Amino acid sequence: MAEGDAELADLYRDVLLDYYRSRAHKGKLEPHDVRGHGVSPICGDEIEITATRQGDRLDKLRFDGHGCVISQASSAMMAEAVEGKSVPEVLKLVEAFGDFMVRRGPMDQMPAELEETKALEGVRKFPARVKCAMLSWNVLRLGLQQGAAEYQELGDREGT
Ligand code: ZN
Numbered sequence: 058m059a060e061g062d063a064e065l066a067d068l069y070r071d072v073l074l075d076y077y078r079s080r081a082h083k084g085k086l087e088p089h090d091v092r093g094h095g096v097s098p099i100c101g102d103e104i105e106i107t108a109t110r111q112g113d114r115l116d117k118l119r120f121d122g123h124g125c126v127i128s129q130a131s132s133a134m135m136a137e138a139v140e141g142k143s144v145p146e147v148l149k150l151v152e153a154f155g156d157f158m159v160r161r162g163p164m165d166q167m168p169a170e171l172e173e174t175k176a177l178e179g180v181r182k183f184p185a186r187v188k189c190a191m192l193s194w195n196v197l198r199l200g201l202q203q204g205a206a207e208y209q210e211l212g213d214r215e216g217t
Contacts, residue, residue: 069177069178069179072176073126074130076133077126077133079133081137082132082136083133084119084121085105085119085121086107086109086117086118087107089107089109090109090110091106091107091108091109091110091115091197091200091201091205092105092107092108092200092204092205092206093105093196093197093205093206093207093208094106094196094206094207095192095208095210096192096208097188097189097209097210098209098210099210100125100186100188100189102122102125102128102129102189102192103122104121104122104128104192104193105122106118106119106120106132106193106196106200108200108201113143113144113145114141114142114143115143115144118136119136120132120136120193124189125186127177127180127186127190128189128192128193130176130177131174131177131189131192131193132193134176134177135193135194137173138171138174139170139197142170147197147201148198148201149168150168150170151197151198153171154174155191155194157171158177158180158187158190158191159191164178188210191210192208195208195210196208
């Protein structure tokens with residue numbers, strides 16, 4: 058690894074840890090219009106999302122959960138990116154994040170709202186950890202589509 062790359066990795070680690078420690082969107086909204094619960098058994102990540110809507114707009118989003126730095130930081134980034142957006146806009150952001158993480162799309166095509174999630178680029182090399190990053194986004198997508206959702210990230214192999 059070149060020296061510059063190592064510095065970049067350090068920088069991204071700091072960004073992830075800042076989001077991991079942030080309390081800004083932690084908690085549970087009562088009452089709420091949208092709820093989603095998801096687990097990623099491979100890693101032990103668990104997330105519960107509650108959100109309120111104002112008409113077509115996702116007004117507030119909070120999440121509660123535990124798990125690895127990647128799953129929790131990704132949830133905090135998501136909350137920051139989607140609050141105040143219309144539901145179709147939110148679903149587009151979820152899709153764009155999946156393009157970036159799972160389908161390894163180019164960073165320069167990321168919507169401005171997802172700028173901070175570029176810190177997760179290094180995670181893309183590790184399929185099991187991509188599931189950690191995607192968990193809350195998949196839970197939110199299902200929650201918006203169904204109102205209430207239970208979601209489980211499945212392993213790539215049986216028994217994992
Ligand atoms: Zn994880």
